[in-house]
Amino acid sequence: MVRFKNRYITVEIESPMVPDKKPxxxxxxxxxxxxxxxVQQIHGDFGVAAVKSGFLTKYCNENTRIAIIRSRHGPHKFVTSSIPFITKIGKLDVRLNTLHVGATLKNSFQFxxxxxxxxxxxxxxxxxxxxxxxxxxxxVMDFTKTDVKINIENIS
Structure with a gap:
């Protein structure tokens, strides 16, 4: 049996369009x-194929503008190198900052x-x-802001 190592990337989302008080x-x-x-745009088909297996958005809090992304160890470098180049999410102009890369979800939540x-x-x-x-x-301290539907779709 093979154990897959994961990395949890904690990202801060900054948007100049939305004031700090509003979610x-x-x-x-x-x-x-x-x-x-x-990732497709920067690293091509190879990058997407490497990242897609085990890639999930585990946590996204609109109030504190923090998200946690799970990726496999190794291809997580494709994800972390693509994060600074994201300038738009939907209709929002954003800037993403990588705060922390950890080996466990517990460690990321402590951070x-x-x-x-x-x-x-x-x-x-x-x-x-x-x-x-x-x-x-x-x-702010609510850690249940996870979109379960997208995660279930990506697991199967």
């Missing part, structure tokens, strides 16, 4: 397709927790009521 209207399926198209805690600390000073702060914390 992005971004679906993980659109993000997934855009990334595959960019995101630290990153989002820092984000919360900076945003709390701008909010006035405790209710707004609780709503923001619930939205």
């Amino acid at each position: 992005l209207s971004l679906k993980s399926s659109i993000f997934h397709d855009t990334l595959l198209n960019k 995101i927790q630290k990153h989002q805690r820092a984000y919360l600390d900076s945003m709390w000073s701008k909010l006035k009521t405790d209710e707004e702060r609780k709503n923001l914390e619930a939205a």
Whole structure:
């Protein structure tokens, strides 16, 4: 039995069109397709064939603008080299920053927790009521924003 190693790439999505307080209207399926198209454009058919097996968008949070992509170890270099060249996702003008590349999903979520805690600390000073702060914390620390339908389609 062969064990496949995966890499989890944590990406930050910056959009100058949307203010920091508003969430992005971004679906993980659109993000997934855009990334595959960019790999096709830069690395060709070989890059797409190498990346496509085991390639999933595991997590996409519109509030903190963070996404996690799973790719196999080895072809993950095609993905990480294509990320900086993405300038549009759907109709949004964006800039993508690679924050972290980890070997486990748990390690990536620990990194995101630290990153989002820092984000919360900076945003709390701008909010006035405790209710707004609780709503923001619930939205930021929600790790269930995964588009299951696109992931099930890609597994089979």
